[in-house]
Amino acid sequence: MGVGFGSLCLVMGGILKKRRKIRLHKKFFKRNGGLLLQQQMFAKEDSLQNTKIFTSKELDKATDYFNKNRVVGQGTVYKGMLDDGRIVAVKRSTGMVAENVEKFINEVVILSRINHRNVVKLLGCCLETEVPLLVYEFIPNGTIFQYLHDQSEEFKMSWETRLRIAKESAEALSYLHSSASIPIFIIETSREKPVSFERGDNRRGLASRFIDSMEENRVLDIVDDRVMEQARPEELMMVAKLAYQCLSLSRRKRPTMKDVSLELEQILSMQKDLISSSRDSTYFQQLQLLILQVLFPEK
Structure with missing residues (x-):
């Protein structure tokens, strides 16, 4: 009887737990705006339908x-x-508090509608945990921040790569500003951090x-x-003047981000043409040397 009673207590304890x-999950779900998000999802027949509410399990x-x-x-x-x-x-x-629940849910709704190749896709969220969890597609190659600030001597980012990152970032910002269902404005920064305490008091920004x-x-x-x-001074000045504007x-x-992306595309094309012409020049030099060796072989 003692063993049976102990087993029953364990089972009942597990059920109660x-x-x-x-109950705790339901409490968190309600507190984190789960009901509001469900209302938004059922009320709108658009890409929000693809957004998933994940369980903590x-x-x-x-x-x-x-x-x-x-x-x-x-x-x-x-x-x-x-x-x-x-x-x-x-x-x-x-950092989310009860007063910001509606704002948080609105941001989830907006981000769920974004569909651009240079913007990480929000797949859904979980609201039955103490703090909300956001689920994004995983980008295996790291972030722009890591590429700009964690460079090693073995991997040095080329000028062409930097231009391409700037151009594609401008394209993504242009999409957020003009093509998203609700305009989204964010602040981005080129290679240095926007604020650095390593610089003088008047030059931190x-x-x-x-x-x-x-x-x-x-x-x-x-x-x-x-x-x-790597870069020619004229290319640097073109980019600098664009940033200054x-x-x-x-x-x-x-300028609009669309204009910025177009101008960066032109500068990138100039860089590619320069690399191509440089390779052609090297090729012709090697060809000429080969012809000379054929015509005038060393004795």
Whole structure:
């Protein structure tokens, strides 16, 4: 009888624990705006229908219960695999309070509608955890931040690659500004961090430092040494003038991101033509040398 009673207590304890967990999940789901998101999803017949509300059980399994070995980036993002085999990035949302629930849900709705090859896709979210979890497609090659700031001597980013990143970033921003269902505006920054305490008190802001350098006609002095080794001065000045226009305090003087992407495309084309002509020149030099060796072989 004692063994039977103990087993019954264990079973009842497990059931009660499971029920408490379910109640807690429902509490978090409601607090994190789950009901509001469901209303938005049912009310709109658009791409929001593809957005999924994940359960905590699904994401626990996908991330091996948020195993530390799955951490990527800055520590709040975990690599995971869904049951259908898709690799995802699961991000813990931070700093959300009850007053911001409606704003958070609106942002989820907006981000779910974004569909651009240069913008990471939001696949869905989980709202039955203490803090919301956002599920994105996983990008295996790292972030732009890592490419710009964590470069090693073995991998030096070329001037052509930097131009391509700038152009594709401008294309993505143009899409967010003009083609998304609701215009989205964000702040991006070229290779230095936007604010650095390693610079002097008056030069901590990269934007103000750059503007001062342009107006004092010494902008090439602050260009990354790696860029100076590869880019022509005229190309650098074209990009610098474009950036200077983008930082204008007058809205009318600032170019649209579409204009920026088009101009960067032109500069990138110039760079490709230069590389092509350089290769052609090398090829013809080698060919001429070969002809001379055939016609006038050494004795």
